[in-house]
Amino acid sequence: MPNPLLPGLQLQPLPYHDRLPVRDPSSLAMVVIHCTELPDLATAREYGERVLYDSGAGNSGHFYIDRDGSVVQYVAPERIAHHVRGMNADSVGIELVNSGRYPHWLDSRHQAMDEPYTEAQLLALERLLQALVLQYPSLRQIAGHDQLDLEQVPASDDPAVTVARKRDPGPLFPWQRILAKVPLQPLG
Template structure:
């Protein structure tokens, strides 16, 4: 293997039942990676949420890659399909979900907006490896963003309809942006 080629990560293929119903796209259309956290207790719960059919097309919401706390990478949707993970950015992006509790189970409760679970060293190492590999596999890839950078909408808090909270806060304040950006040459965007 050439020293310029990043090693291919170990992937655990676990395609969603509706993956083939998601629109196909050329990889050259992808220029952005969006980092998420599942805001769920574990990978099994994330899978359950990903399998839920929410649209007339017979598809639901899901990222492409899920990285568990042990660093294992699970492929729910291949990057040549458009997954539903970030409003208005799906056609051009790959979604990577890191298993993390986030604000679970009170996502919109104004008293529980802290995101305290740290990301594991294994998750961060797996993410850096995946991003390096994706940069090689998808030459058009040049940008990275957190879900919270792209979806800044606010909604009424579940405990107080007169107070607004952010709909999305992931990957959140515990995400090691500097470590990831130092390791992989992607430009962080915040529209």
């Protein structure tokens, strides 16, 4: 049976999916764009499967978009995923596979995020966002993870220097292009 949200969407629920709290879909207000800051989708899956909380759940977005444009759903939008501190209850997390600062996330000498997003990823993101807005009309805003988690932390190479804990989706994310294609308002 094809998934009604998006043609080609691959459903691959995380092992703890059914432990995540259910929410009213009409409470969804924001989409948060992330990048995995990992080398590939398989590694992102491994990170997503790690249990980090007493509830038996871990950190994960709802949707992952690989470099080839394939879209995988790890968590249904009707469930609360752990993808951005303090903003999970009413948001949907979309992760784009991108190396970001990997593997030196907090090293002050490696803060560049210079891997461009692929055309296939961006087209898939546009289709997914359009489908989400149709399915969940309460979605009104879009933000990057870096806009919601502003914490500065000591750099791993020099604790006297601070770096952003989260920088994704990064400086190469084409906000103008995405905002022109979807009826979501930027945070602010």
